[in-house]
Amino acid sequence: MTLFLVSVRSNEEAQIAVAAGADAVVVSRQRPDAFIPTVPTLIVDVAANLLTPAVDGPSIAIGEDASHGLVIIRETAPTEADLDAIVEAGRSGIMLAAAGRLVDTLGLAALDDIASRCRSRGLLVGFCGGLESPDISRLLTFKPDILLVGRALRVAHRSDAPLDPDAIALFRGLFPQPTATTRPAKTPAKTPAKTEERPRRRRDRIFVRDMVLEIDVGAYAEEFGRRQRVRFSIEAEIEAIDHPTRDMRDVVSYDLLTDTIRQVAGVGHVEFVETLAETIAARILGHPRIGAVHVTVEKLDLGAGVVGVDIWREAGG
Structure with missing residues (x-):
């Protein structure tokens, strides 16, 4: 399951996002400093502090006080040594971020590779940075744990505009929904009825x-x-x-x-x-x-x- 996270600025916006279908919200003021889960999932439970900035550069420095949660990595692809250090520090995974469009900054092939390398280490992986509605189905093929969306969910895609509940509902529909499985009830054996011809599917x-x-x-x-x-x-x-x-x-x-x-x-x-x-x-x-x-x-x-x-x-x- 991939979680649909929404970046909001206030508790009022959080309520709007939740009502429109967000799995969780990140309250962003000066930095992501609060995480509010709205559905009970293993991914949501990974940390109280969801995002911790990492030092940009050829290697990723992780704060000494970090004990859980995701390390946010901006504008660069983590190396094998970076991912090993994140595992050693006891972090749950990474959030790849970009000031512009993440898809253009790192490229789809790199995102696929990073997601695979994270999974091989048992790390969660999230993507954020200029995500738009056509990007969702493209990124879901890499099976990320989290997709965090911001500006595209605001009126006219303007960062200073209010949240657009219709846009949030549209994005919600792009995420596959878990299907409940039910055990079929036992029924007495009966003579099979004639099979009706199934209509042809378009x-x-x-x-x-x-x-x-x-x-x-x-x-x-x-x-x-x-x-x-x-x-x-x-x-x-x-x-x-x-x-x-x-x-x-x-x-x-x-x-x-x-x-x-x-x-x-x-x-x-x-x-x-x-x-x-x-x-x-x-x-x-x-x-x-x-x-x-x-x-x-x-x-x-x-x-x-x-x-x-x-x-x-x-x-x-």
Whole structure:
């Protein structure tokens, strides 16, 4: 579960945010100095002092009095030594922050890598810094524990404007909600009734076609150490909504497709285009609204023709 945190300036704004759907609020005056949980979760319980600024620079200095909570790291990616020090200090995790847009400052590939390295150490990871509604679905693919939103939840996206409850409700709808599981009641056995024909579901597709990147790929010795042009095309099948598109809650953005291509293509040398296609398909099918995906990966620099692979995969298949 990813928590939806809202940055507020007063107790009055906190009440507005909670009523509109925030999981928790951070009261920000001169600095984040108060944390108010609104739902009982393990993540909310990690600390009374949620955010503790760390010293900016090549290494992260942690205050001696820090005993829990998250270390806030601004404008830089933590090193392996930084994360080990945070674990050693007994902190619960990190909050990556940026004065501008975090997505632009560090890049999606770096955020994915940082989230993975935090999880491998049992650290929580949160993101904040200029987050807008299209960023939420992009960042949720990295399974962060916390997303903290500020200016985008204010009228006209102005930092000096009041909170906009409608904007908070819109963001709330972008976060997947936990589903309650109930044990089915036992019923006496009865003669099975005739199965009614199920109505056909309406389906839409989002796609990216002919996206070309230079990447490290190939199994032959001559292909190591030189980049090749590779073309990616993806079609993802989604279940259609039953009303006209109104806002980001109704959209599965094609950013999911282009982001996934860039992330998978940027991990280093990959021997087989089949590996690229399978990894891309698996990540895209992690989105709850996507039921099937068609991925084409083509190598363009091996001669007069084009070689590659086409795969089709379904969710749960």
